[in-house]
Amino acid sequence: MTPLRAMPGLRRVIGLMSGTSLDGVDAAAILTDGTTIAELGPTITLPYTGEFRARLADLLARAPGLDTADADLRAIEATLTEYHAAAVRALGWPADLIGFHGQTILHQPDRRRTWQIGDAARLARATGLSVVHDFRAADVASGGQGAPLAPLYHAALAEALPRPLAILNLGGVANLTLLNADGSIAAADIGPGNGPLDDWVRRLGADMCDRDGRYSAAGRPAGEILAWLLADPFFARPWPKSLDRLAFSARLATSGLMTLGLEDGAATLVAFVAGAAARVAPRPVRWLVTGGGRHNPSLMRGLTETLGVSVAPVEAVGWNGDALEAQCFGFLAARSLAGLPLSLPSTTGVPAPMPGGRVTLPC
Numbered sequence: 033m034t035p036l037r038a039m040p041g042l043r044r045v046i047g048l049m050s051g052t053s054l055d056g057v058d059a060a061a062i063l064t065d066g067t068t069i070a071e072l073g074p075t076i077t078l079p080y081t082g083e084f085r086a087r088l089a090d091l092l093a094r095a096p097g098l099d100t101a102d103a104d105l106r107a108i109e110a111t112l113t114e115y116h117a118a119a120v121r122a123l124g125w126p127a128d129l130i131g132f133h134g135q136t137i138l139h140q141p142d143r144r145r146t147w148q149i150g151d152a153a154r155l156a157r158a159t160g161l162s163v164v165h166d167f168r169a170a171d172v173a174s175g176g177q178g179a180p181l182a183p184l185y186h187a188a189l190a191e192a193l194p195r196p197l198a199i200l201n202l203g204g205v206a207n208l209t210l211l212n213a214d215g216s217i218a219a220a221d222i223g224p225g226n227g228p229l230d231d232w233v234r235r236l237g238a239d240m241c242d243r244d245g246r247y248s249a250a251g252r253p254a255g256e257i258l259a260w261l262l263a264d265p266f267f268a269r270p271w272p273k274s275l276d277r278l279a280f281s282a283r284l285a286t287s288g289l290m291t292l293g294l295e296d297g298a299a300t301l302v303a304f305v306a307g308a309a310a311r312v313a314p315r316p317v318r319w320l321v322t323g324g325g326r327h328n329p330s331l332m333r334g335l336t337e338t339l340g341v342s343v344a345p346v347e348a349v350g351w352n353g354d355a356l357e358a359q360c361f362g363f364l365a366a367r368s369l370a371g372l373p374l375s376l377p378s379t380t381g382v383p384a385p386m387p388g389g390r391v392t393l394p395c
């Protein structure tokens with residue numbers, strides 16, 4: 033690692049991420065100037081309780097009609113922020129900055145609206161550290177999709193890897209970064225991730241998710257229902273594009289999925305994820321998969337069989353897929369303080385490379 037004194041812009045950052053899978057807070061340490069990655073430090077995951085996860089899921093369902101002064105919203109936001117502060121303390125790393133994504137509860141870029149909850153001032157007071165937050169608002173206000181925001185971090189992380197390369201993040205939503213041979217970057221949300229599959233398994237009372245692919249592996253996809261799902265107009269839209277966590281809820285509700293049993297429904301939703309990935313054209317020949325979905329053997333097998341190319345978890349190149357998004361927001365926090373872009377026209381559709389983020393100081 034280059035000595036700190038030789039890189040005056042280097043910052044010790046803890047990145048925090050609470051994704052659309054609603055499973056907990058990821059915290060990751062990163063030493064970076066927002067351009068290069070000098071070192072990746074310790075990581076942890078602080079799981080939510082089942083009760084708090086249910087409250088978050090209910091909040092997402094109610095978000096379109098919520099008022100910002102809603103008492104329940106504010107109570108959930110306070111608890112969410114305390115989880116993040118606890119994650120910082122548990123990590124125990126000597127940071128001088130926090131990158132705080134918060135929890136997305138609504139994402140409607142076509143209406144120039146994106147909403148991440150989390151009290152940055154409360155987090156700064158609890159930790160004594162400056163907090164960079166509100167990463168997506170400037171992009172969306174300027175006409176961009178506000179997502180995905182990981183591509184510039186992916187590009188820095190994959191600097192030494194052969195290209196072209198596809199990096200697929202399977203969280204609640206699936207998003208893809210394409211690192212092209214000519215050095216260009218393209219990105220988009222490409223379809224459902226774990227979200228509909230998790231919701232299905234929970235709805236039928238089997239578990240919190242399709243753990244180890246046990247339910248989807250025991251079922252068979254329903255071809256007509258799958259075809260109906262993949263006919264959603266979203267898949268014909270050009271890149272860049274982005275999705276809300278519940279974007280496919282209405283189509284799923286009218287698809288006939290509820291006529292299926294647990295296993296066949298889960299298998300159909302796995303095939304939906306893989307089928308969405310297969311809509312990417314031209315199809316990259318090497319895919320690295322990050323996010324919680326890479327732990328599901330059915331999803332990984334479905335991707336490999338449907339894509340017909342090399343598909344591997346990011347651990348195959350030495351990355352930590354459980355920490356990647358948290359590391360990303362640490363990286364983006366450093367970029368924000370340096371005034372560097374967080375997004376590009378080719379990654380979010382914003383008109384020009386767009387800086388973003390706001391800084392809240394501890395009081």
